Amino acid sequence: MVELVVQKYGGTSLQTTGRMAEAADRIIKETKRGSQVIVVVSAMGRTTDDLTTLAGQVSSCPPAREMDLLLSTGEQVSCALMAMALKAGGVEAEALTGPQAGIITDFSYGDAVIKEVDPEPVRSRLKEGKVVIVSGFQGCPGGHEVATLGRGGSDTTAAVLAGALKADRCEIFTDVDGVYTADPGTITGARKYEQLDYESLSALAELGASVVHPRAAAAAEAWQIPLVVRSSLTEQTGTTILPGTWSSCSFPxxxxxxxxxxxxxxxxxxxxxxxxxxxxxxxxxxxxxxxxxxxxxxxxxxxxxxxxxxxxxxxxxxxxxxxxxxxxxxxxxxxxxxxxxxxxxxxxxxxxxxxxxxxxxxxxxxxxxxxxxxxxxxxxxxxxxxxxxxxxxxxx
CATH class of the missing domain: 3.30.2130.10 (VC0802-like)
Incomplete structure (x- = not known):
């Protein structure tokens, strides 16, 4: 049976064209295993911060609608470049913005919530044998508008798409190799989980662990989609998030x-x-x-x-x-x-x-x-x- 896999690549995973080429190679390997693949991308490196700074140079209080229009371009650059890289590697791919991918949000510019997903735009392209690249962090609140989902919104895009299209798993590629008991960058002895339940992940995410956005954790739990958090820089297996309850695990x-x-x-x-x-x-x-x-x-x-x-x-x-x-x-x-x-x-x-x-x-x-x-x-x-x-x- 053909597996459907959603892969999300964060800004550090796409920081340079070299990093993007490495991510493209990983995607190509997944297609060679026979999987259908949806890829969700963030903006490259510090693009979002740079665009925010740029807006501040022309306006002390940029309008929310125009700010979202500006910030959404960062993910669209990544999206187009990734599709180009995959095609150069001999894989059929098509780039879609969030609105083109059927992601519908409310009108809360800057912190929009995904209300529903029309799976047909992505599903039809998968049937054509294509890898579908989707711009994360954005959707359409109505008409031809664009709204962004707030910081970490690409995680949410990936989890919601995985649920709407009934994916077999959703992989979040980042710069750390899993979910830890504390921030491994500052805490000596922080230890990685091999497996974790949704509720524990949500608690960690809501209280400062930045490895996965809280809305993404909630979406994965709501759809019961296996979530894998792993590094794009290594081949380590990462942390797998599976259904469970607080009381089913032994550690207090x-x-x-x-x-x-x-x-x-x-x-x-x-x-x-x-x-x-x-x-x-x-x-x-x-x-x-x-x-x-x-x-x-x-x-x-x-x-x-x-x-x-x-x-x-x-x-x-x-x-x-x-x-x-x-x-x-x-x-x-x-x-x-x-x-x-x-x-x-x-x-x-x-x-x-x-x-x-x-x-x-x-x-x-x-x-x-x-x-x-x-x-x-x-x-x-x-x-x-x-x-x-x-x-x-x-x-x-």
Missing amino acids: VIGVTSETGLSSFSLHEGADRREIGREWKNGLCPWKAVQHVKNRLYRIVVRNEEAPHTKSLLSRFGGRPDTGRALVHVIFRSKEGKQKAGSFMRDLPYTQDCFMVETQPHVWSMDVPERHRVNICQALHDRCMEKEAAPISAAH
Whole structure:
């Protein structure tokens, strides 16, 4: 039976024409195994950042619609070049923009959500024996418009296409060789998972592990598509994401992640916890974390871009901003993991300017100075993961 495989290549995997040629060779090898292949591409290297800088040189506040029109060209360049490289290698290929591939989004320019996919444009070309190259990160909200999906949107494009076309697997090629218990670039002893379940991947992705976009993890789970995260620079097998449940795996702690670019607000003791809580639940302020001291709301963590609005909202409660903050998370899956992680966090030596905060279930989080973030992550990883074997395999 012919396998249908979706492969997504990120910006670092396509950083130069040499890297693109290596990716094309990998795609050609997959076709020689008899597979049908859909390829989703990101913009080359830092193209998106360069285009953003370019827009800033002509406008202090670029319109969202025109910004999306500009940024979508980065993926289209990659898409066209990849099709050319494959044809030069003797493989029939056709390049499609997101809208041409049948990807339909809402009108939220800059952070659009995929509403549906018309599989026919891609399916018809697969039937013609072609490799279909799709520009990631973009879709059509209506008419002849283009909307982008936000940072990491090419991952989402790949996962949603894989689901809509009932692919046998979706491979995310990046610059790391799988999903780790912590950032392998900064944390000594971070260990790679051989297998992981969707829910664990989603938790890691939502809380700072940048290897896969959270929407892509959610889409893969919704469609129950096997997801493989691997490096485009090596032949290692990577991490396979398969169906499972939190309780089906033996290890109590999943990993340690962190988020930067945050500000914190301390409130005086008279702050009305219920009133501010209502604002939070109504979505008027997308706060990252809240800490309660007895019945009083004490500390709120927000992204830097939300700090001015939050400061205005909290001014009557005595809220004052504290910049240069980060959140460190320990993600656990069991009561044992919760007890272990909580105990280790409380025993950290960096306690003077650190605050344990509430973010979401199955997570202990700490609001810390950004300058201490890596050291705190390292200390927590050393303690929480010290009894786990490497590489970790989540057997189901």
